[in-house]
Amino acid sequence: MPEISGYAFPNDVHVHWSLMIVMYPYITGFVAGAFIVTALYHLFGKKEFEPVARLALATSFCFMAIATFPLNLHLGHAERAFNVVVTPHFSSAMAGFGLLYSGYFVILLLEVWFVYRREIIETARRSRGVKRVFYAALALGTYDTSPEALEIDHRAVKLLSAFGLPAACMLHGYVGFIFGGIKANPWWSTPLMPVIFLLSAAVSGIALLVLLYQVTAKLGRRPIERETVQAMARWLWFFLILTVTLELLEIVLLAYENSDAWHIISQLLTTRLEFSFISVQMIGGSLVPFILLAIVVTMNAYLHDRVRNTLASVASLLLLVQVFSMRWNVVIGGQLLSKSFRGLRSGYQPSLFGREGVIVAIALFVLPFVLLWVFDRVLPIEPAAAPSDPRHEPAAEPARRTA
Amino acid sequence: MESARHVFRVLFLLLVVVVIFSVGRTFLVPKSYGAYGPYRFDNVAEQAAIRPPxxxxxxxxxxxxxxxxxxxxxxxxxxxxxxxxxxxxxxxxxxxxxxxxxxxDRSFTLCARCHRRIEGRPAAFPQIVLAQHQGGVEGTACIDCHAPHSPKL
Incomplete structure (x- = not known):
């Protein structure tokens, strides 16, 4: 039987937004987070992000490709999903999704195309038969790789990043807005919600790339650039501090105001969400990575590369769990409050099998990496030797640069 | 301009997509969509027809x-x-x-739906705490002792 505590309405005891609704902001978070990393290189000229810029773009693209899957799985009737794109309107935050999703997807597609154009053309020139037709079609039939054309590509990528960054922020900010705009629920209804979602998206995106970068470098037998790991750890630390500050600010404010909502939210946090909020999100997912990254950032000069990479990886792994638990605590936590605000509904346990079960959720998380592998087959993520690539120049001091 | 030819091709392709989308949209948006709000109004009658009482x-x-x-x-x-x-x-x-x-349905869960103790229910309403009622009745059938059509106990 469902466990109910306090004065809960008896006809309202179930959690309806399931694990899939937890997965949805988690997956879109990677889209925005990974794009922020690309933008740091393309838009803000952070050279140390160059080795991950293309990986980040591809990651953003692959997660974007499946971003709608959790919603489709939750709602059923996947064949109707296209309706949200053809009938956008502004009376519902969810219906604005059509505009934001398609707009951002076009920008992302264009950016991928401009980044890979030279290589698409070179592959088309090299290959024969069907492969040549495929890459020629991808190149839209123009084989111009003159320095002027490449300069135009470069400028286009910069311009698209300039549009893409706000678009990515809006895409994810609006996910937070959907929750922040539900005024009947005090655990959701705060203007901080879009900002918290966005910042934690940056955390999850960078954390994923810290791991992906090191794994792909190991698999491809490439050196792990010291500056890149350092820079990502620094930015990860920065976004982690901002995220946790805002997450705590929201709660501290409620507690300090001692508002009527606090009576039930304090109960929620200390009973139903005790493990997922206090233990996982705040201690294991925030405090521990904060300390680990603080070591990486502040004691940088004294750290052996192996130690730094390991610390950054462990912190990133914990942060991936932190962001997931944050999504869980928001989505599921908000539904555990009875509408009476005097009692709590029964807790939610996802089923293992079934359309919205744990196995499907794991499959959803694995799918973008499969797509990433396919992406890499079609458009190699690691750039082929190019004269401008500093890593292929005779390395000045290989011992200093590489791990 | 010569070196920007690929950009024009992309822009042209985008234009084609926008045109196809705008034309396709007129076919894809259902006729009664938006008649009384952002939903397909005909659906109300359709659902009523396919779902007899x-x-x-x-x-x-x-x-x-x-x-x-x-x-x-x-x-x-x-x-x-x-x-x-x-x-x-x-x-x-x-x-x-x-x-x-x-x-x-002879299960206790059916009865518990209304008679399980929840603070939200009126105090005078007959309610039981499953674990305490007759030394714990969870899993047994309530209707073994209570007559469901005219319960007295």
Whole structure:
């Protein structure tokens, strides 16, 4: 039987937004987070992000490709999903999704195309038969790789990043807005919600790339650039501090105001969400990575590369769990409050099998990496030797640069 | 300009996509969409047509089970419709003919739906704490002791 505590309405005891609704902001978070990393290189000229810029773009693209899957799985009737794109309107935050999703997807597609154009053309020139037709079609039939054309590509990528960054922020900010705009629920209804979602998206995106970068470098037998790991750890630390500050600010404010909502939210946090909020999100997912990254950032000069990479990886792994638990605590936590605000509904346990079960959720998380592998087959993520690539120049001091 | 030819091709392709989308949209958006709000208004009538009423109300049960209905009407469950505990009428009778035996849920969860102790219920309403009632009854059938049609205990 469902466990109910306090004065809960008896006809309202179930959690309806399931694990899939937890997965949805988690997956879109990677889209925005990974794009922020690309933008740091393309838009803000952070050279140390160059080795991950293309990986980040591809990651953003692959997660974007499946971003709608959790919603489709939750709602059923996947064949109707296209309706949200053809009938956008502004009376519902969810219906604005059509505009934001398609707009951002076009920008992302264009950016991928401009980044890979030279290589698409070179592959088309090299290959024969069907492969040549495929890459020629991808190149839209123009084989111009003159320095002027490449300069135009470069400028286009910069311009698209300039549009893409706000678009990515809006895409994810609006996910937070959907929750922040539900005024009947005090655990959701705060203007901080879009900002918290966005910042934690940056955390999850960078954390994923810290791991992906090191794994792909190991698999491809490439050196792990010291500056890149350092820079990502620094930015990860920065976004982690901002995220946790805002997450705590929201709660501290409620507690300090001692508002009527606090009576039930304090109960929620200390009973139903005790493990997922206090233990996982705040201690294991925030405090521990904060300390680990603080070591990486502040004691940088004294750290052996192996130690730094390991610390950054462990912190990133914990942060991936932190962001997931944050999504869980928001989505599921908000539904555990009875509408009476005097009692709590029964807790939610996802089923293992079934359309919205744990196995499907794991499959959803694995799918973008499969797509990433396919992406890499079609458009190699690691750039082929190019004269401008500093890593292929005779390395000045290989011992200093590489791990 | 020569070196920007690929940019124009992309822009042209985008334009084609926008045109296809705008034209395609007129086919894809259902006719009655937006008649009274951002939804397909025809759907209301369609759903009503494909979903005939499943429940008949207690009076329809009384047509065959008059004695039962009388017993229920005199007891504490007089305000609880037959189909609240039993299945909807359509599972049992269609076009005036009996098509299947009425399913009977004998589990304690059915009774607990209304009678489990929850603070949100009025204090005078009969409620039990499953773990304490008769030394713990979870999993046993309430109707072993209580008559569901006219409960007295």
């Amino acid at each position: 499943q429940h008949g109300g207690s009076a329809s049960c009384g047509a065959c089970h008059a004695e039962r209905l009388k017993a229920v009407a005199a007891g504490a469950h007089r305000r609880v419709g037959c189909e609240v505990c039993h299945a909807p009428l359509a599972r049992h009778v269609q076009d005036g003919a009996r098509i299947a035996a009425m399913p009977v």
